[in-house]
Amino acid sequence: MVGLVIVSHSRALAEALVVLVRQVAPKELPLAIAAGVGQGHREFGTDAVEIIEAIKSVYSPDGVLVLMDLGSAVLSAELALDLLPSEMRENIALCPAPLVEGAIAAGVQAGLGSNIKAVFWEAQKALDPKLEHLSGSMKDEVLATAPLLSSTGTEIASTIFLTLQNLHGLHARPAARLVQVATSYNVDITVTNETNGTGPVSAKSLNALVTLGGECGHQIAITARGPNASQALDALKKLVLSNFGEFSD
């Protein structure tokens, strides 16, 4: 089972988060914290040596996912990784997911026996439910620029929400146009039908898009993840807003 390590400046925050995670994960889930410094860990801060010990305490060949709050917690975790033997390092992932949401998503997934890639992926998507739920009360402009991941490098995910206005929705020809535009960008793009709850499916597969059953009036969410995510989304937004170039509608 993949082990989890929670790294936080605050001991209290980390301990409370463990309680939350334990509510959704089986007791076999290996879970450790590295949080706080000084006497009784009462000062805010992180310690790479404590992180190393936490990782070792939950380590198995299934690997360890490390979640951090911010700033120096990330630096300390990276230093910890540098100080661990390379055989262990291969099986340890520092995950840029948000701490609370990510820990809970990771706890559930790891508890199901998933491999570390799946646990990492689920943690990364952990903001999706909140974003989706609040999307009705958020203005379109804010939604269009809401990043789902805080950047530690090039991986920024953004989601836009659009309504299908063309008469035939996401049937074969519009779907083919979407695939055409999507495949011209070297980014991960998925589409979800928010109205009937299908997806996410790859925006680069015609067959997959058609399974969404997108009708006129349905709301779809397009998520792009990668260095040119915003350009891809702009192009796709233009396509949908132009009714996929279907003038007869």
Place this chain on the structure above:
Amino acid sequence: MPISQDAVLDWIKNCAAVIAENCAYLIELDLAIGDADHGANMERGFNAILQKFPEMTGKDIGSIFKAIGMTLVSTVGGAAGPLYGTFFLQAGMKMAGKQEMSLEDWSIALEAATNGVVLRGKAEPGDKTMLDALLPAVEALKDALRSGYGIREALAESTEAARQGMEATIPLIARKGRASYLGERSSGHQDPGATSSYLLLKAAADTWVDL
């Protein structure tokens, strides 16, 4: 005259004293553009190092630097922990087994230490960080060596470069660390990390001035 193990330990003892003297000042700088704990964090770290002196006495300079690095990592708490920790760990790797350092050795150690900070923190010159004091100090020391300066002049040049770099952080807008959350409001304040770096390098120059 080379820098002996005892001279290195003297430097560190002086660092602890300088940090303690400037603790409130470093906190004040960090209050303006950070989370107000840089002075306290550094003091905690250097006090812990002082406790390690019995273990460090008699060890080679590389081991001394490594012990300092690991102590800072575990006790400082904020970003200065992994950053100064990496600084000393990298210096330690270069000075492994050495019982004394020449001026050239110190230049090599300082450069390796600073490169470690670059790789760890991923900051660039002008981001308003400790690197804005360290990078000029490294270059000035290398220039001084190339020009054939003795230890006193070389360290004076290096320290002066660090001081100017530290003061040059005042108008900068922070792009790393807590200060970066303040954006333009971080301008007009001297960076606490650049300040502590300058203080540590000045302590080295003051300690080794008569070598």
